[in-house]
Amino acid sequence: MNKPAAAFCRLKQKPANLPGLFAVFKAALGREWRMQVRRRGDLVNPLVxxxxxxxxxxxxxxxxxxxxxxxAPGVLWVAALLATLMSLDALFRPDLLDGSLEQQLVTGYPLAPLALAKLGVHWLLSSLPLILLSPFLGIMLYLPWEAQGVMMLALLLGSLALSLVGAIGAALTAGVGKSGVLMTLLVLPFYIPVLIFGTGAMQAAISGGSAMAHLSLLGALAALAITLAPWAIAAGLKIAVSGE
Incomplete structure (x- = not known):
């Protein structure tokens, strides 16, 4: 092998002291936790x-x-859906504006695990409080006690799917100013199945039937979103960075 080709191969090789993907994932979790906690308004506004x-x-x-x-089921689910959309509006835009996304692309690490870390922290700080608050609001709407557990489980599964699917729209519109309406138009059709199965589970519990079928479908949607959405988000972020 000639010297230029050998030098090129050395450049393509991963340096030995470069941290592994798991270490980078943990670092991304810590960074996102600190960043999200600093922006308390972005977390409190959807909950309010x-x-x-x-x-x-x-x-x-x-x-x-x-x-x-x-x-009550429809009101709670529509409110949760809109609150999730509100929380995702500017999810990736700060990272795009301060150059963090470009730096992540330069490192050569895949964006999908890093995006999953960001979404995991975002879900813990925005959707989980919403789920914990929902029983108290359900009491205000005279939601029966036997439906409270089903509601929380349905919101747990549904909020995962809503956050992951909504993050795809947030990634695609990260480089667009005032992109809230555009993101809503992109992701709202994909929210409809979650809305249907979520309200169906609660209505089945209220009527005394089994909500297992609806919950199983919500779980399948959440699993599908966790599997595929991070890669779609990574592709959307690359488009946003290249089009900036």
Whole structure:
């Protein structure tokens, strides 16, 4: 092998002192945790929005149980869906503006695990509090106690799918200013199955039936999103960086 070719091969080889992917994943988790905690407003606003929608809904129609109880699953799920969209609007834009995404591309590590780390922290700090708050709001809508556990489990599975699918839209529109409406138009059609199965699970629990079929479908959607969405997010981020 001639000297130029040998030098090129050495450049293509991974340096021995470069940290492994797992170490980089752990570092990304720590970094994202610190960054998300600093931006408390971005985490609190969707939670406040979720609570306000549910609290104001009885004032807009009627506070009676006969009217609120049948529509409680739909109200809770629509509010959770919109709150998730609100939290994902500027998920990747700060990293694009400060050059972090370009640096991650330069390192040569795959973007998919790094995006998954970011989404994991985001879900813990935004969607998990929403799930924990939902039983108290369900009481306001006269949601039966036997449906509370199903609601929390359905929101747990559904919020994973909503966050991952929504993050694809956030990645594709990261380089677009005021992209909230565009992102909503991109991801809203894919949110409809989650909305249908989530409300169906709660309605089945309220009527005394089995919600296992709906929960299984939500779990399948969440598993599919966890498997495929990080790679789609990585592709969207590369497009956003190249088009900046």
């Amino acid at each position: 929005f979720f609570a306000l929608v549910v609290v104001l809904f009885p004032l807009g129609i009627s506070p009676t149980e006969d009217i609120l109880a049948p529509v």
